[in-house]
Amino acid sequence: MTTFSELNLHRQVLKAVTAEGYETPTPIQLQSIPHLLEKRDLLGIAQTGTGKTAAFALPTLNHLREQNQNRTPKSTKVLVLAPTRELAAQIAESFQTYSKFMDCVTQTVFGGVKINKQIRALERGCHVLVATPGRLLDLVNQGAVQLGDVEVLILDEADQMLDMGFIHDLQKIISHVPKERQTLLFSATMPKLISDLAEKYLKDPVRVSVAPESTTAERVTQGVIHVANNNKLQLLGKLLDDPSIDRALVFTRTKHGADKVVRKLMAKKYPAMAIHGNKSQAQRLKALAAFKSGECRILIATDIAARGIDIDGISHVINFEMPNVAEQYVHRIGRTARAGREGVSISLVAEDELYYLREVEKITRVEVEVLPAPEGCEGLVLPTPDPNVRVRKPKGPARRSGRNQSQGRGGQRQGGNPPSKSKMRSRKRPGKNQRRRDREKVSS
Ligand code: AMP
Numbered sequence: 001m002t003t004f005s006e007l008n009l010h011r012q013v014l015k016a017v018t019a020e021g022y023e024t025p026t027p028i029q030l031q032s033i034p035h036l037l038e039k040r041d042l043l044g045i046a047q048t049g050t051g052k053t054a055a056f057a058l059p060t061l062n063h064l065r066e067q068n069q070n071r072t073p074k075s076t077k078v079l080v081l082a083p084t085r086e087l088a089a090q091i092a093e094s095f096q097t098y099s100k101f102m103d104c105v106t107q108t109v110f111g112g113v114k115i116n117k118q119i120r121a122l123e124r125g126c127h128v129l130v131a132t133p134g135r136l137l138d139l140v141n142q143g144a145v146q147l148g149d150v151e152v153l154i155l156d157e158a159d160q161m162l163d164m165g166f167i168h169d170l171q172k173i174i175s176h177v178p179k180e181r182q183t184l185l186f187s188a189t190m191p192k193l194i195s196d197l198a199e200k201y202l203k204d205p206v207r208v209s210v211a212p213e214s215t216t217a218e219r220v221t222q223g224v225i226h227v228a229n230n231n232k233l234q235l236l237g238k239l240l241d242d243p244s245i246d247r248a249l250v251f252t253r254t255k256h257g258a259d260k261v262v263r264k265l266m267a268k269k270y271p272a273m274a275i276h277g278n279k280s281q282a283q284r285l286k287a288l289a290a291f292k293s294g295e296c297r298i299l300i301a302t303d304i305a306a307r308g309i310d311i312d313g314i315s316h317v318i319n320f321e322m323p324n325v326a327e328q329y330v331h332r333i334g335r336t337a338r339a340g341r342e343g344v345s346i347s348l349v350a351e352d353e354l355y356y357l358r359e360v361e362k363i364t365r366v367e368v369e370v371l372p373a374p375e376g377c378e379g380l381v382l383p384t385p386d387p388n389v390r391v392r393k394p395k396g397p398a399r400r401s402g403r404n405q406s407q408g409r410g411g412q413r414q415g416g417n418p419p420s421k422s423k424m425r426s427r428k429r430p431g432k433n434q435r436r437r438d439r440e441k442v443s444s
Contacts, residue, residue, distance in 0.1 A: 007033050010065045012101040013058055020097060026051030031208040033059050036184070041202040044186040045209035048087075048310060049334060052156075053094045056080075056184050060152050061099050063182075064127050067151075069103050074122055075149040076107070076129035079177065081170065083160040085110035085132060085281055086288070090310060091156065092130040104128065111135040112281045119144040133161065133169035140176055147176040158187040159194055160304075167193070174201060189327075219337040220317075222345045223371035224357060226382040229350040232320060233264045235381075238374040239318065239346060240270055240298060246315040247291065249335050250300045253321045258300045261320060265298065272298040275305045303328055306335065319347040322356040326363045329356075346371065351382070355391045 001024055004017050025033065028046045036042060036059035046052040060078050067077070080095075082088040092108040099106065106128040109118045115138065122129075122145045129136075129145070139145045153174070155161065161170060183202050187194045198205065227235050240248060252258045255276040265272040273287035273296050284305070290296035292311055303323060314336045323329050329347075336343025347368065349357050361367055373381040385391075 002030055007058075008037060009033070009058055010062050010102075012065060013061050013098060015101045016098045017054070017058065019100070022054070026055070026210075028052050028208060028210045029055045029058070031210070032056070032206075035206040035208075036060070036182075037062060039063070039182050041182060041205040042184045043198045043202055043205040043207045044184070045188070045190055045207075046186060047188040047331075047334075048157075050210050052186055053091055054098065056154050056156075056186065057091075057095050057098050060128070060154070061095070061102065061104065063152060064099075064104060065102055069127070071105060071125035071127065072149055073125045074143075074145050075125045076127065076145065076147070077149055078128040078152045078154070079147060079150045079173075080128065080130040080154040080156060081133055081136070081161065081173065082130060082156045083132065083164050083166065084304065085112060086275075086284065086305070087157060088130045088132050089285075092128075095128050095130065099128075106130065109135050109139060110281075111138075115139070115142075115144075133166040133173060137169050137172055140173070147173070148178060150177045150181055152182045152184070153177050154184045154186070155197075156186045158185050158197065159189045159191060162191075162193050162197075164304075170197075220333045220343045220345050222333065222347075222366065222368045224347045224349050224368045225371050225373065226354075226384060227348050227350060227380055228382060229352075231380040232348050232350070233261065235348060235374070235377055236261070236318065236320060237265065237268050237270065238377050240265070241374075244315065245297065247294065247297050247311075247313055248299070248316040248318055249306065249311075249314050249332075250298060250318045250320050251306070251323070251332050252300060252302060253323065255302055257321065258302055261300045265300075270298060271296050272300055274300040276302040277305060279305075303332070306332075311335070315344065317343070317345040319345065319349075322347060322349055322353040322360075324356050326356070326359040329360045330364065352394050354385055355393050358391055 004014060004022065004025055007025065009017070028044065028050045032042055032044060032055040036056065044052060044055070046055070064077060080088075080091055082091055088108050088110050092106050095104070095106040105126040107118075107121050107126040108130045109122070110132040111134050115135070118135070118139065119142070122139065136145070140147065155170070161167075185194075185198055185202060185205075225235065236250070250261060252261055255278045258274040258276050262272045262274045273290060275284045275287050279287070287296070287299060288311070291299040300320075317333050317336045319329070319332060323332065333343070333345040336345065347357065357368065367387075370384045
């Protein structure tokens with residue numbers, strides 16, 4: 001078995017890995033690190049939870065260690081782009097952890113917080129800058145940072161950045177980065193837009209791919225309770241009384257739905273908090289910290305807000321509402337059963353969500369077990385539907401979940417057809433407020 005010490009990492013990088021308690025590299029690390037140390041470009045298909053952050057951070061820090069380590073004002077040597085503030089903060093934290101025995105300054109910039117503090121933080125320059133695209137572009141346009149010194153460019157969760165409409169921002173940012181650079185692109189899926197992006201910006205990349213989260217999902221004990229929509233809150237309360245729940249992540253489809261669940265649970269004295277796109281950065285961080293520390297054991301989240309977040313010890317994932325994209329279900333339940341532990345998922349499925357449950361069973365090839373009603377809730381639970389009766393897709397406007405419906409089937413933009421070329425040509429960059437609204441809309 002290959003160990004980290006056989007990977008030719010610099011002594012100081014290796015020391016940090018050992019201090020973190022990592023013993024053997026994960027598959028994505030084994031496949032990527034040797035090529036990245038040779039300064040190859042890389043196209044990686046991997047999701048959160050596979051160890052992909054260390055896969056790109058360790059060789060990048062190695063590269064920095066070999067360079068002159070002086071900082072240039074308002075500049076960075078490594079630029080990492082990520083779709084959400086949470087993921088950006090998490091990546092920056094990883095860089096700080098892995099570089100703690102070397103001289104490396106990591107800065108993070110993202111929207112939703114005041115820009116002035118970020119402008120000041122960038123004045124002296126940094127070695128690693130982790131950013132969400134919109135805010136970075138604002139900072140570039142204001143002259144607070146210039147990207148002419150970037151040697152390594154990393155695009156993380158590129159598919160989600162495209163889903164969130166960041167393609168134009170990405171292209172503009174890349175146009176400011178020198179052509180002579182190392183480029184790494186990570187994505188959970190490989191729709192056409194991503195392969196086009198890779199084709200355009202990567203030079204003869206090494207391709208690595210690790211098994212999707214379904215391997216994690218296999219360790220999750222999955223159950224379903226059939227229940228009418230208006231009985232879900234009562235049932236959720238009962239489920240949360242189960243003392244085996246250490247930490248429960250509850251998913252709703254909408255921000256409004258998440259707030260409603262929190263209000264109702266709080267009214268019943270269940271301490272719960274929510275994270276979603278309408279919450280301020282401070283509120284999100286507070287909720288995540290309380291959930292991580294165990295102070296608050298129930299976190300209500302929408303899909304995008306929760307994606308990329310790595311929290312150990314989530315014992316239960318509860319789908320208060322089913323996602324309408326089966327792949328999203330796999331992402332959701334993959335939040336539990338991390339690091340080799342067991343996990344439980346419970347889906348509350350109303351009649352109009354039965355179609356989505358069947359879709360999940362189709363892609364995961366697992367028939368989700370129907371759970372008995374919790375004590376005292378027998379009257380709330382619906383009879384188990386006949387599996388042989390065909391269920392129709394609900395009518396009406398497609399219900400949005402975190403990910404775009406067409407993704408995975410050609411990867412078109414949200415809303416179906418891609419915009420025509422003439423529209424694309426005539427489209428101006430939306431104003432700052434509009435972009436903020438757009439980002440908030442998609443991060444719900
Ligand atoms: P990521 O996919 O980068 O979000 O990483 C998921 C989790 O795996 C993080 O909590 C990392 O600290 C952890 N991790 C990454 N690499 C290793 C490793 N080689 N051994 C043990 N844990 C790791």
